[in-house]
Amino acid sequence: MDNFTDVDTKDANVMLGSLILFFATGWLFYTKQLFKNYEVHNRTVQFIFSLTFAFSCSLFELIIFEIADVMAPLSRSRCWTFCLSLILITLVVIIPIYTSFLIVSGLVRRHIQLPLSVGLWLVFIYFFWKIGDPFPMLSPKHGIFTIEQVISRVGVVGVTIMAVLSGFGAVNAPYCYMTFFTRPVEDFHVCQLEKKLTHTMDLIVLKKRKVARYSQEKNRLNEGKTQKETTFFERLFDNFSEKSSGSTLASQIERLQEEITPLETLARFLFLDLVELRQMLNRVEFSKTFMGIYFNILGHFFSIYCIWKIFISFINIVFDRVGKVDPVTKTIEIGVHWMGIPLDISFWSQYISFFLVGVIAVTSVRGLLITMAKFFVSISNSTSSLSNIIALLMAQIMGMYFVSSVLLMRMNVPEEYRTILTRILGDLKFNFYHRWFDVIFLISAVSSIVFLTLIHKSGSSMFRA
Structure with missing residues (x-):
């Protein structure tokens, strides 16, 4: 019993330390990037943003802990329940209520601000719950007030955001990196x-x-x-x-x-x-x-990836297809079969999946933070209240983005870890989320191609005179 208590305490300290580190990172990002041109900060908004960032990053960390077998299984299960519950409460209750309060605080008298904020939150809850009506995203055996009900609805919004960003990024990256699209400016x-x-x-x-x-x-x-x-x-x-x-x-x-x-x-x-x-x-x-030449070569690889991803998404939609084997295991199987490389597939897929999930986690966090910083600078103004509302909305998007990333990342790990994630996230219709991602990704990518083509043609015309 003493040994179990020591292990349990050690695991709790590891999780608490990582949460504090993530919280401090979110706090610094909020201060140094989002609000670097503002002298007055709303500490409540900053706390909510940093808390959302901390719990969001902890979800990626727990996936890595599952693959690397860090902490005891019971401790990981408790941490999953703790982090998932708190981030869902933050996304569904805390952020919407405080956003409503900031909206009404400058419009109505003080004594009716709180009731009106609660009323707006109830309107949000109504439409948030109605999201689940047209989508087959949850097993019918679950009750109304369960964590699966909330995860399923957060996942729909988050997967939509991910697909839009991924579709635009897959097209915009080659456009930015390749010298073929560089305009002849002198x-x-x-x-x-x-x-x-x-x-x-x-x-x-x-x-x-x-x-x-x-x-x-x-x-x-x-x-x-x-x-x-x-x-x-x-x-x-x-x-x-x-x-x-x-x-x-x-x-x-x-x-x-x-x-x-x-x-x-x-x-x-x-x-x-x-x-x-x-x-x-x-x-x-x-x-x-030299770096420009490197990014030009990288842009060609991105172009191949973009074409391949659009093609695969189209095939998945037409044939209602969802991958059964994770990409790492599939690649190793192809290497073993066609090249005759003697490898232990189950052994190497575990460690390569660990590396892949780490790369996905780091690039997802970095990419989202860069996008958020650019977006905030472009639309925010000197009005502190409006900037605080925008920061809260970005925290909402960030939390939903990371929750949905965990849902989609399930397909990138071997079968044994999929079972663990299924047990943690609940009996959701995971195939629905992957099909939904493919549909939105395809729409976003095609729209981005049309949009960037029009921009490139209109921009090039100014140099023809």
């Missing part, structure tokens, strides 16, 4: 656009100076009118003359402001075009370096 293109932008800014400054001078002249006339003491006939004459000059100044100010507005819009577009041109020029210069 220094004189940048210089021409800089001259246009400088000329536009000079016009804006000139017209704004005129507006300021006319406004000052108009104010001087108004002040002189109030201070001057004259006879009735002098006031009558001055009134007509000042009205004429005042109306002329007002019309000139209005005309100048009407001219300034489109010029400012033009300047914004020219600035964005200039930034894009500089990025293209840097990309052309980078493609000539």
